[in-house]
Amino acid sequence: MRRRDFLVTIGAVTASPLAVRAQQKARLPIVGFMGAATPAAWTPWTAAFAQRMEELGWTNGKTIKIEYRWAEGSEERYRQIGEEFVRLGANVLVAVGGDAARKATSKIPIVVALMSDPVGTGLVSSLARPGGNLTGMSIQSTDLAGKRIELLKEVIPTLKRFAVLAYVDYAGTLRDVEAIQTISKRIGVEAATLPIHRGSDIEPAFATLDLQTQAMYVPPNILVNTNRVFINQLAQQRRLPTLHGFREYVDSGGLMSYGPNTTNLFRRAAEYVDKILRGARPGELPVEQPIEFDLVVNLKVAKTIGFEFTSSFLARADEVIE
Template sequence: MRRRDFLVTVGGIAASPFAVRAQQKTRLPVVGFMGAATPAAWSPWTSAFARRLEELGWIDGKTVRIEYRWAEGSEERYDQIGAEFVRLGANVLVAVGGDAARKATSTIPIVVALMSDPVGTGLVSSLARPGGNLTGMSIQSTDLAGKRIELLKEAIPTLKRFAILAYVDYAGTVRDVEAIHAISKNIDVMAVTIPIHRASDIEPAFGTLDLQVQAMYVPPNILVNTNRVLINQLAQRRRLPTLHGFREYVDSGGLMSYGPNTANLFRRAAEYVDKILRGARPDDLPVEQPTEFDLVVNLKTARAIGFEFSTSFLARADEVIE
């Protein structure tokens, strides 16, 4: 063998382990982000999530690959996205609700940025020790339901009858509705449930409202989140005050909201993803609950529907949108 050929052969043998390691390094960890609505509707949340990951050293395309998929309000599509990420071999799934991701996999770690009632719906064993492959942020929506209805009564002292626009195919909303009916009886107010199953049900649902309905509570979920602009437009046409769970609904024309800061929940979800990518197990990461809640009111919407907040109520608001 000629010396040159020998050196090439030896060099090739010596280099091959390094080449293999280099190839291995090019396979970035994949975060499968399951978007329930549309990119535009979720842009504040995805921005908060990606920004926090970058702060923790996970830069999309360099140290991690974030794959976004969008269900656009379709529960069926949301289920498909979970299965798609399993086939893709994602290292972590980021979701809301948790049901679709849990159906898709019992092994890939799942971080849920928004869970309505994870213990009550059976997603986790307990907040402290979730068990299984799922953890994340609980908004304890059923616990907040009472406070929201109390605020609605405070904003409308003459309140006797209000509607709940309820996506009844979502377990979290069903539990919300049960809690709201129980609480409403205690404060001598009647809650009327208006069931919806799909986006096409929303406009007809408003047509079923009787004249005695003085306001509407819209429990947050995948369907109403995607259609929140339409819901608020329909409510404004009827000059109907609306109460929501997140400020994003108020930004979209709702009258008022009470709930946690959603962008912060997605930032915390990014921190959970960071821990899991560094080796933490989801069943060792307690489900967190928000500790701060904001009351947000929209005076522009109030003027549009001829509604007037009391001075004392406005003084309680954490944010007033002019």
């Protein structure tokens, strides 16, 4: 072998490990997306998140790697997903609720698209300065719970008793129930709590309803989100009006909802991820609160269960599904 060819060969061999290390160092940032339900149920939200990331310059597979995992309504699986992303070395986690992600890591930045009561549940120190590794969007669930019950009383002026389908293993729902009991006593109605721990508890909970129950409020959380179609089917069979926190539940057969626009919250979550990937500290990014709330009613469901809205109430609705 000529000396020149020998030196070229040696150069290529010695350069190879350097090239490999350079490729390793150039690993794409990983965003661990913790889906609480199923891909189909979350399609509008994942699409909104991915689109906003693209608009901000993050193309999945080219400048970033978004890894999706799905808990399918299992709280245990949701915790495992957080732990899995920690082992994977994710740069940012995107979650809902926040508790499972926080238990998985105190170091990796966490953006929570939906937090029911971040200060009250201890997820953040304050809305203005969250501290720690977690930030995102508060849905003001505790405050909104009272407003929703007032709306329920408005559409059912004779309301005396309603049920609350409560996933009691979730701290956010427990705080919702406290707020609901307070406002119910003030307006003179009885709120009967139906505790559930898992999906298999839902149908037996409905079986305990008495004839005096005039409506049902379903606080939003990981378990009822996954089972929202089934819940609404059971309610329709009993001709029971249902009130929800998000329009997605109304799309799935609920009667009415009042709450923030979920799709917009996931777009905002993408903006938080963008800031963190560019160097911002999550503990210094204020928790955002929604400023717009949508009242959505489903007239198809109303017809099915024999319920009538007043024309003045329908005129106030932001969206009427016919």
